[in-house]
Amino acid sequence: MTYKLQLIDVTKSFGTLEVCKGISFDVKKGELVCMIGSSGSGKSTLLRCINLLEAVDGGRILLDGHDITDPDLDPQPIRRRIGIVFQSFNLFPHMNVMENVMLAPRRVHRTPKAELLAETTALFERFGLADRMTHYPDQLSGGQQQRVAIIRALAMKPEIMLFDEVTSALDPELVGEVLDVLRKLKSEGMTIILATHEMGFAREAADKICFLDQGIIVESGPPEQLFTNPKQARTREFLSRVM
Amino acid sequence: MSKDMQTGTPAASEKVAGFSKQARQQREIRLRRRSTLIATVSTISVFLAIYILVPMAPGWEKVQHSFFNWEIFEKTFPTLLNAFLLDIAIFAWSAPLIAIWGLALALARDARSPALFPLRLFATVYNDIFRGVPVILTIYLIGFGIPGLGLPRPWNSPYIWGSVALVLSYSAYVAEVYRAGIESIHESQRAAAKSLGLSHWDTMRFIILPQAVRRVLPANMNNLISLQKDVALLSFIGPVELLRQAGVFKSFYANFTPYLGAALIFLAVTIPATRFADSLMARQDKERR
Missing domain, CATH: 1.20.5 (Single alpha-helices involved in coiled-coils or other helix-helix interfaces)
Incomplete structure (x- = not known):
């Protein structure tokens, strides 16, 4: 079995603070992997490393078997293959949401305008936002903004999607609509890595759970086993706190 | 009830x-x-x-006669207004050049690649020098110095070199304002652009600059207002604009009232402009809250 993405002993420090202390895991094509753990456990940093927004200090990250941490590689073509969605949406406030989505395909892929418009409209329709295309980000609810951010990442046709606590900044009643989008993506075969505090969702939708604590993966496995029968004391302690 | x-x-x-x-x-x-x-x-x-x-006050009668002289005011004011057209013209061709050159300097100071270090160094030194020297000194040095090289007409015109001096000075201030705007855009916007695979230049052009320029508009309005006044400094190297014309009248009539007229003309422009800048700023504050 070949892996879509493999992390091998990845380390990352900010100054004297060791955020990732040797993290290894792998993701098969079409899998949904959930990273859980308290704030500061290294989940976000790891996702930013996979997207090459941060350079790793040590270890390797293999995408389709090719090491993407090679400093001689141009990071931009790789970033295009890996979409990321952030906790705080990070939409561009001075453009309407359609322009938010179309900017990168237009500039990077040089997609012809008519084709791009058709694709973008289809994406908005697929995620139930067709009537909001000409709105500006601040005219939308948090849940709608986050769905636009997901559409914006999908418009680049990535092979993997990374989600960094995408529901943490949302009002509770808006969390559901974003999680529905994630379910939909998974059912369509997207490879997904998700850092989340939504334990219910992780349990129901994930193929594999990784529990991170203080920069290492303490325990990983299928959700049923990890949630009902955790092997490590730290996992048990964390789960008892959040569930 | x-x-x-x-x-x-x-x-x-x-x-x-x-x-x-x-x-x-x-x-x-x-x-x-x-x-x-x-x-x-x-x-x-x-x-x-x-x-x-x-x-x-004991000297009031004399002051009234030489500063608040209606007769002289009436006689000189139309010519002063006419001279002000020259100030407006100098302002009108300098302001766009300042906006462009200031932006170029701001971008040069933001250059991150090591190959562009000389550019960054140039912009830094440039801004230090032109913000550190009084505007009037720059005008003297450039306005008298460069035509002194013996350039042929029309290239020895004080209009050209006076305007150049204004552009050089003011673009240093405007560049710093732009730079503050660029730095005020949250890092997460850059991260989002980067993650979509946009290049550094595309990120600047489509994401950072449009937001930054809008955000510092009120501050740059203030720079424009002070430019409008400093155009009068060109009178020291020749052009007969408002201040110079008022000076000519002062000598001719031995009376200071034309200066009062000049002040009124400047105020008629700068006060509305200042209020406009204030309201822009208030509106932005409101939006951000």
Whole structure:
């Protein structure tokens, strides 16, 4: 079995603070992997490393078997293959949401305008936002903004999607609509890595759970086993706190 | 009045409602009236004092004759207005050049690649120098110095080199304002652009600059207002614009009233512009809250 993405002993420090202390895991094509753990456990940093927004200090990250941490590689073509969605949406406030989505395909892929418009409209329709295309980000609810951010990442046709606590900044009643989008993506075969505090969702939708604590993966496995029968004391302690 | 309020005992609710709403409103109106009254009285008394006391000064008659001379004002004002057209023209061709050159300097200071270090160094030194030297000195040095090289007409014109001096000075200030704007855009916007695979330049052009330029618009409006006034400094190297024309009249009539006329003309432009900049800033503050 070949892996879509493999992390091998990845380390990352900010100054004297060791955020990732040797993290290894792998993701098969079409899998949904959930990273859980308290704030500061290294989940976000790891996702930013996979997207090459941060350079790793040590270890390797293999995408389709090719090491993407090679400093001689141009990071931009790789970033295009890996979409990321952030906790705080990070939409561009001075453009309407359609322009938010179309900017990168237009500039990077040089997609012809008519084709791009058709694709973008289809994406908005697929995620139930067709009537909001000409709105500006601040005219939308948090849940709608986050769905636009997901559409914006999908418009680049990535092979993997990374989600960094995408529901943490949302009002509770808006969390559901974003999680529905994630379910939909998974059912369509997207490879997904998700850092989340939504334990219910992780349990129901994930193929594999990784529990991170203080920069290492303490325990990983299928959700049923990890949630009902955790092997490590730290996992048990964390789960008892959040569930 | 509160018969339709059915909460609590009728008597109690009536009392609470009446006390909390009406009384508070009345008190507010009373307070507002009182502060308006105080402001009016104090303003009138200050102006009255000036009106009565200043003419009592021993030199008032002479000052009135040489600064507030209606006859001379009437005679010179139309020509002064005409001379002001030249200030407007100099302003009109300098301002766009300042906006462009200032932006270029700001981008040069933001250059991150090591190969572009000389550019960054140049912009840094440039800004230090031109912000550190009084504008009038730059105007003298460039306005007299460069035509002194013996350039042929029209390239020795003080209009050209005076304007160049203004552009060089002001673009340093404008560049710093742009740079503050660029730095005020949150890092997460860059991260989002980067993660979509946009290049550094595309990120700057489509994401950072449009937001930054808008954000510092009020600050740059203030730079424009002060440019409008500093155009008058070109009078020191030749062009007969408003200030120079007023000076000519002053010598001719041996009277300072033309300067007062010039001041009024400048104020007629700068006060509305300042108010406009203030309202822009207030609107932005509101939006950000």
